[in-house]
Amino acid sequence: xxxxxxxxxxxxxxxxxxxxxxxxAIGLSMIFGILRMANFAHGDMMMVGGFGTLVLQATGIGxxxxxxxxxxxxxxxxxxxxRVAYRPVRGSPEVTLLLTSFAVTYILENLGILIFTSSAxxxxxxxxxDNAFQFSDGQITFTQINILTVVxxxxxxxxxxxxxxxTDLGLGMRAAAEDMGAAHLVGLDVNRLIIVAFAIASxxxxxxxxxxxAQSGVVSYSMGFxxxxxxxVAAIIGGFGSIAGALLGGYLLxxxxxxxxxxxxxEVSPYRDAxxxxxxxxxxxxxxxxxxxxxQEVKL
Amino acid sequence: MPSRxxxxxxxxxxxxxxxxxxxxxxxRVSYGAVTAIHGVSLSVAAGxxxxxxxxxxxxxxxxxxxxxxxxxPRSGRISLGGExxxxxxxxxxxxxxxxxxxxxxxxxxxxxxxxxxxLGAAARAERSGMAEDxxxxxxxxxxxxxxxxxxxxxxxxxxxxxxxxxxxxMARPKVLLLDEPSLGLAPLLVQQIFRTLAELKAQGVxxxxxxxxxxxxxxxxxxxxxxxxxxxxxxxxxxxxxxDYEKVAAAYLGARP
Numbered sequence: 339x340x341x342x343x344x345x346x347x348x349x350x351x352x353x354x355x356x357x358x359x360x361x362x363a364i365g366l367s368m369i370f371g372i373l374r375m376a377n378f379a380h381g382d383m384m385m386v387g388g389f390g391t392l393v394l395q396a397t398g399i400g401x402x403x404x405x406x407x408x409x410x411x412x413x414x415x416x417x418x419x420x421r422v423a424y425r426p427v428r429g430s431p432e433v434t435l436l437l438t439s440f441a442v443t444y445i446l447e448n449l450g451i452l453i454f455t456s457s458a459x460x461x462x463x464x465x466x467x468d469n470a471f472q473f474s475d476g477q478i479t480f481t482q483i484n485i486l487t488v489v490x491x492x493x494x495x496x497x498x499x500x501x502x503x504x505t506d507l508g509l510g511m512r513a514a515a516e517d518m519g520a521a522h523l524v525g526l527d528v529n530r531l532i533i534v535a536f537a538i539a540s541x542x543x544x545x546x547x548x549x550x551x552a553q554s555g556v557v558s559y560s561m562g563f564x565x566x567x568x569x570x571v572a573a574i575i576g577g578f579g580s581i582a583g584a585l586l587g588g589y590l591l592x593x594x595x596x597x598x599x600x601x602x603x604x605e606v607s608p609y610r611d612a613x614x615x616x617x618x619x620x621x622x623x624x625x626x627x628x629x630x631x632x633x634q635e636v637k638l
Numbered sequence: 639m640p641s642r643x644x645x646x647x648x649x650x651x652x653x654x655x656x657x658x659x660x661x662x663x664x665x666r667v668s669y670g671a672v673t674a675i676h677g678v679s680l681s682v683a684a685g686x687x688x689x690x691x692x693x694x695x696x697x698x699x700x701x702x703x704x705x706x707x708x709x710x711p712r713s714g715r716i717s718l719g720g721e722x723x724x725x726x727x728x729x730x731x732x733x734x735x736x737x738x739x740x741x742x743x744x745x746x747x748x749x750x751x752x753x754x755x756x757l758g759a760a761a762r763a764e765r766s767g768m769a770e771d772x773x774x775x776x777x778x779x780x781x782x783x784x785x786x787x788x789x790x791x792x793x794x795x796x797x798x799x800x801x802x803x804x805x806x807x808m809a810r811p812k813v814l815l816l817d818e819p820s821l822g823l824a825p826l827l828v829q830q831i832f833r834t835l836a837e838l839k840a841q842g843v844x845x846x847x848x849x850x851x852x853x854x855x856x857x858x859x860x861x862x863x864x865x866x867x868x869x870x871x872x873x874x875x876x877x878x879x880x881x882d883y884e885k886v887a888a889a890y891l892g893a894r895p
Contacts, residue, residue, distance in 0.1 A: 506760050509753050513746045520744035522708060524805060525732025525761025 343477040348600040354484040356592025357491035358553075360585050361546035362569035363576070364498070365539030367584035370573070371515030372535050373428065375435040379419060379442035380543055380569070381562025385450055387412035387544025388557035392459060401464045409544035415446075416540020417533055425529075450559030458558035461551040487549045494545060495585065498538065502581065511535055515579060571618045577628025586629060657720070659684040659844055660705070660736070660813050665714035665724075667697075667704050674700040676868040677714070682813060687835075687845045689855040689876065692865035693890050698848040699741055701865070702815045705846070706738040707731045718812065732761040735812030741821060741848075743802040747791025751782055754790050754801055758808030768808075775804040778834055796827035803834070814838070816847045820854060832858060856880045864889040 362384065369377045391408030395401060423442050427434050463483075471480045502508035507530075514521040514531050521528055543562075550565060551557045569584075572591045576583025591614065598610045606613075621628065658681035667675040675697045682688045690698045703709045705716055707728035716724040723731050732738075737758075746754050755775060759768050776783035779800040785793060790801055799819060806814055819835070820828040832854055839845065839858065849855035856862060856876045864872040864879075864886060872879070872889035879886050 506756070509749060509757055510760060512749060513757055516746050516748055517744055519708065520740060520746065522728040523706060523732070523738045523740055523744070524757050525729045525737075525809060526757065527729045527761075 340474070340477060343474050344600075347478050348596050350478070350480065350484060351600070352593040352596040353589070354487045354553075354592075355596060356589035357487050358546055358549055358565065358588075359568050359572045359591050360588025361491055361494065361542050361549070362565050363572035363584035363588045364495075364581055365542045366566075366569050367573045367576070367579055367581055368511070368515075368535050368539045371579035371581075372511065372518070372532055373424070373435065374432060375424070375439065376570070377539075378436070378439040378566070379446060380439075380539065381566025382443055382446040382450075383412045383416050383540040383543035384547030384550060384562035384565060385557070385559055386415045386446070386540075387547035388461065388551040388561060389450065389454060389459075390544070391548050391551070392461060392557055395462065401467070405548045408548055409541050412544020412547065413537045413541035416536040416543070419446075419540075420532060420536040425532075447559050454557075454559065456559060458556040458561075461555055461557050463552055463555075467552065483549070483552045487553070490545060490549065494542060498542075498581070501538075507531065507534055568614065571614055573628075574618060574626075575621055575628060577630040580628065580630050583628050583630035658682060659686075659719055660846065661715075661717045662701070662705065663715045665701070665704065665716065666712045667700050667709055668712050669709075673712075674868055675704070675711075678865065678868070678870055680863050680870070680873075682844060682846050684812075684844055685842045686861065687839050687847060687859045689859035689862040690846060690848045690865060691852055691855060691862055691886070691890070692871075695867070696865040697868040698865055699817055700868075702738060702740075702817050702846070702848055705731075705815060706736060729761055732809055732811075733763060735810075736815060737806035737809040737811035737813075738815040739802050739806040739817065739819065741817040743795075743798045745790040745793070745798050745801050745805065748789055750787050750789055751793070751801055752786045754805050755782075755808050758805035759810075762809055767810075771808055771810065775807060778837070779804060796823050796830070799823060799827070799831055800834075803831070807838075812844060814843055814845045816845060816849075818848055818850060820849060820851050828854070852883075852886060853880075866890065 362381070366377060366380050369375060369380065387408045389408075390411035391404045394404035394407045419442055423438055424435065427438050467482045467486070469482050472478070502512055510521065510526045511531050511534065513524070514526060514528055518528065521531070546565065547562065550561060568591060569588070572587035573584045574587070575590060576585065576587030594617070595610055595614065598613055599607050660682040662681070663679045664677045665675055665679070666673065666677055678697070678701065680688070690701060692698050700709060704711055704724070707723070707726055707730075711724050714724070715722055718734055718736060721734070723734060723736075726734070746757065749757070755772055759765075759771070781797055782800055782804060785797065790798065793801060803819065816835070819831050823831065828851070835845070835858055847855055847859060856879055859876040861875050862873070862879050863870050866889060872886065
């Protein structure tokens, strides 16, 4: 087997996996940036997006529109959760916010079980998405879903980049993440910023959920759990609260996992997650601010 | 030392008979069990510069934070142009015309200088004239124009103070609240900031200034209040207070004349 082609294939896999992690990690980091809250219910928006798409598809509309609808339902669900569960406890100690997000997780996942049962559902894809392109006699394979994952992530990231650098709302979100008090003082409508942040973060998670379901072929009530943990690692590697950090962390983590599976001896592969979480501990010990985020400095 | 009528906090501006633009009456603010402000009344007329003096912990910053809506009063009233504002959220208060240049500058370090100025105008009702206002601020502080695209966190302390002031001015405030604009700055920069504040005063900008540097504050202000442990211990025209420095010092330290 040609080593160059093998590496190319693994790079493609790493980018596709990293895109998924980045999509979920960015939302986690955005919400932490503004509310200083580790939102454990964030992964459940993936489930909401996945099931939303499934239900809409069952009504007979095309997959594309069903996915758009599912993502919108995910975004809406995030906004509702913020309004109903998080806003009333905003300003409480961080542990209260954390426990509230656990409660929301339990409620959403049990609602998932109640409505869709605890068994996994098939996630039917249209035929055109099941295609794969093969090059060099099948040594390089692009699945449609891989390409779609990378392209949609790039589009979503470009949109987010435009939003946070060119619009008042986006600039305001970054300002509020940095200094909530000063954001109040310049007259930013912080409630509105938080709603928009939840809508974007949850929409990204919904998109991540649809893509995750498309990759794995199933949706289930607990599908958000593993990606959520990975997204936490990604966000912390990059610097929790930083959007660019979450992006970087997501792709680094994707690359690391593929590296472990593809280039290390096969006996190591089962320890992939253990290695990832060991990395998390190492970061928390030695570089708790992550790669991109500097500690706040006071200037005189 | 003879007692003067200025000892009692007055409800209307001392000199002008005009209706005050900003009026605080019998304000009480507490943080949990600790009372920070015990029934303070003060007023600022349009075009006037009023200094709020006092030792650390006297309640000066709490007063500004309460006017801005960051802290809620336990009782009392704050009004801007006759309209009660003490129950409004901070964003509404900024929109009505009170901009707060906070202690420690609090510029958004990860945003560029231009973006900081842009956010200063975010609460503004009318969006026209933003470019002219930005030009005015760049003319006032040319260094900010040079550093326009730099992130605010890379600025020196003095430049950050200029940016914080510029950001507050972008809101086109009716009243500018300034919390310790000289804090932590080199003497030369302090002079520059206060020269700019004097220019703003000449342009008719109304200010309520909290400042530790008594001489600088009294040189700029028309009137001043001295707060001590949450109460007004002395009030009067800046000229009077400047002439009677001992009395100001006594008001700081708590001796009652």
